Ligand SMILES: NC(=O)C1=CN([C@@H]2O[C@H](COP(=O)(O)OP(=O)(O)OC[C@H]3O[C@@H](n4cnc5c(N)ncnc54)[C@H](OP(=O)(O)O)[C@@H]3O)[C@@H](O)[C@H]2O)[C@@H](O)CC1
């Protein structure tokens with residue numbers, strides 16, 4: 110897991126690296142700027158491209174000056190530098206880089222308050238005005254300049270963080286922020302990159318390593334981490350040589366109505382492909398033929414819940430396509446009262462919990478709920494920001510001893526110990542009906558195989574997202590039909606547990 114650290118902690122990591130590597134601050138800036146330039150050159154390979162580097166007068170601006178000089182050394186010949194002097198305060202490393210810039214042939218101009226903002230002719234804008242040193246929303250001349258830059262609608266590549274965006278504090282609805290096509294950020298993604306509020310301002314972001322002390326960063330106090338593939342390799346066990354179907358548990362899927370049998374099929378197909386030894390689906394009788402023909406490996410209990418022998422199952426997934434009628438409610442209530450194994454609840458099961466707090470209070474410890482944002486707000490009340498949702502997730506996961514999986518482009522998992530796990534796998538191509546049903550089946554299947562609930566949620570979310578990435582990489586498709594996801598999981602698991 111990689112810790113997500115705040116702007117303050119990044120400054121501390123910077124100071125620690127300078128003192129203990131040791132490295133001079135100006136050399137660390139040079140290293141960061143080189144890392145930026147390497148990635149930039151992939152993005153803008155043509156050396157005749159006209160580039161305007163807009164710099165502030167702090168260290169972000171210092172990076173900008175160094176980047177201009179380094180690009181010039183790489184034979185980019187059409188570079189201009191515009192220093193936006195919003196304050197007379199400068200940093201020593203900015204000053205040093207200005208001295209170095211003056212020794213090159215690069216033209217630069219200084220714009221001060223009240224001066225007319227020069228028109229921009231460049232094809233690419235590098236945003237090095239403000240970085241993680243932002244300490245208040247933009248206003249006055251700097252806000253006007255940023256609005257003018259936004260008006261140019263050019264290809265903008267930001268250094269570290271878009272000007273005007275806080276790294277880890279709430280992005281205000283009226284915030285003035287320089288919109289970027291790509292952010293090349295240093296060492297760690299900023300928390301806000303992972304929350305939807307940053308989306309109008311960032312099309313794509315990437316992180317480059319600038320050699321800050323990783324040991325220091327990993328020891329910072331942070332309740333937020335990024336899931337890595339190595340973590341999943343640690344979690345997922347290789348299937349044992351002498352194992353049989355009984356080794357891998359029995360999953361019961363309670364899902365589907367006549368009109369939404371697809372949800373039950375997708376959930377069951379995902380359970381099957383994630384490796385549950387047995388999968389049974391409780392479905393409406395009218396869906397029996399569909400189930401038997403599509404998934405001959407899956408057993409069925411049609412209609413009659415008295416036929417469910419609760420002790421037969423290791424895990425239950427309940428909710429996909431289930432509806433909210435009386436029968437559905439009865440099924441949910443029976444599950445919560447009778448089943449002693451692990452449960453994952455999704456979709457209509459969550460909506461029924463929102464409507465009935467008594468039922469909600471029956472949720473056994475370590476249950477997993479997988480809401481999307483609307484379901485989340487129905488369960489826990491309306492929220493006006495993702496930062497406040499993060500707080501609610503932590504509180505509710507702790508108080509109720511639940512694992513909350515809040516689905517989004519970067520799905521977030523809250524566990525009862527108060528940690529938040531951010532998952533970076535996945536693709537917008539998965540934003541289509543049925544994806545969630547697959548995730549529910551994947552997690553239930555992992556639960557049935559004996560993985561602890563937090564691990565099942567973390568691994569399930571990662572594998573599900575990775576399956577989407579793999580399909581897009583291989584097939585180059587714009588949207589992924591969920592049934593393809595359900596089968597891809599199998600390959601992804603194989604590639605992850607394979608030890609070669
Ligand atoms: N950390 C690392 O490891 C490394 C960091 N590096 C780089 O350093 C960057 C951080 O640099 P930084 O700390 O100098 O801050 P930066 O963003 O340039 O701005 C500072 C200036 O902005 C001002 N200011 C603030 N808010 C304002 C507002 N709303 N409106 C107007 N002004 C405002 C503030 O003025 P003040 O409020 O203090 O008067 C101050 O003068 C980081 O993003 C990365 O690019 C790399 O070089 C090497 C490794």
Ligand SMILES: [K+]
Pocket residue numbers: 169236237238239240267268269270271272
């Ligand atoms: K910037």
